[in-house]
Amino acid sequence: MPEPDISGSEGVEFKAETRMSGTNFSDGLEVRKGAVDAIKEYVKKQGGH
Structure with missing residues (x-):
């Protein structure tokens, strides 16, 4: 799998409510x-499933 283009990417910070980042x-x-x-x-x- 080729590496994704990271230009224009956005970080999603960890939140206790979602328990994800x-x-x-x-x-x-x-x-x-x-x-x-x-x-x-x-x-x-x-x-998805």
Whole structure:
């Protein structure tokens, strides 16, 4: 997998409410890390499973 273009990327700071942090890339890719159940809920809200 090629490395994403980081120009125009935006950091998403950790918040206790979401229990996640990550990066939004200019090409639409969103990467998150955090508590497993919070990540699962985030994926579901994005239409994933």
